[in-house]
Amino acid sequence: MDDRIGLLGFGAYVPERCMNNQEWTQYVDTTDEWITTRTGIKRRRIAADDETTVDLAAAAAEVALADAGMAVQDVDEIIVATDTPEVYTPDTAAFLQDRLGARRVPAFDLGGSGCAGFLLGLDLARARVQQRDRRILVVGVELISRLMNWHDRNICVLFGDGAGAVVVGRAADAVEIVAATAGTDGSKADILWLEAGGSRVPFSREVAASGAHRKLVMKGREVFREAVHHMAAASRQVLEDAGLGIEDVALVVPHQANLRIIQAVGGALGIAAERVFINVHEYGNTGSASVPLALWEARQMGRIAPGDLVLLTAFGAGFHWSAVLLQF
């Protein structure tokens, strides 16, 4: 019996439509120069009108299952991390189970964890495999373009749509999840939140008329500071837990929110720039999809070799943060 618990397959999907910075000038008072210098983002993918969250999730999941050499009938559990679900209730995981034609296995969402959702799902999946041998599909998916305000320049230029997926299980050749850490600071929820639509400010005609249901509030500079601090601290913690140092890490794959945040995290960790994976220029911030999409692309590009130690870290609304160490 093997005792490596980890990733058995990787997948990702991004919608076909690519929107560059220049195109945003039709909607808001902005420039390619502002977006590029402040965020590093050059373009992002936007879902087609007939695509929904479950379409993106299913496409990424199918790639991950094929990569793992598994049939959908082999899936024992489904976890979906998203803040932009298919409908308000039930969760996207239920739709995904049906769409994939999976058995009637447990399926649930981690909703509202912002961009940290996927890594929380990975940690949870690892614990559940430890508890009871099973193969768990973990998906991070976001269709942000459908739900955000296209006329709020503080927000709209930052995000993009996409999905990433992995299968977590037990196998000799699994990419081992060596260690994981996570944390939450709920006292700062109002620095990055969408207040309307829940029990506090229920959805109503007035809310709809005011556009409050799409008003994601973000205090950019505070979010920036918190993101750098917590991603660096979580990374140090997970390395310490594993008895390893940053010099052991071959590649850091951080949440792709903003190039300056990524560079600041790399600087705080004291790791060379070429050992930090970046694709934010191509996709913008894809929320829960960001880390699995970056991981998938890093692997596709040959940036990860057998034996490499890879450090994943993410931060999102909540605030929630997490770091996970993988041994390829």
Ligand SMILES: CC(C)(COP(=O)(O)OP(=O)(O)OC[C@H]1O[C@@H](n2cnc3c(N)ncnc32)[C@H](O)[C@@H]1OP(=O)(O)O)[C@@H](O)C(=O)NCCC(=O)NCCS
């Ligand atoms: C949002 C962010 C890019 C703004 O960068 P910044 O360097 O802090 O921006 P500044 O505060 O210097 O500038 C803000 C100004 O730019 C303006 N601005 C905002 N968006 C703009 C845009 N798309 N185009 C042009 N100007 C814009 C603002 O209106 C403001 O103008 P004002 O000073 O006249 O009010 C940055 O704070 C950030 O990346 N924060 C983290 C965001 C994030 O990653 N969130 C998700 C975390 S999971």
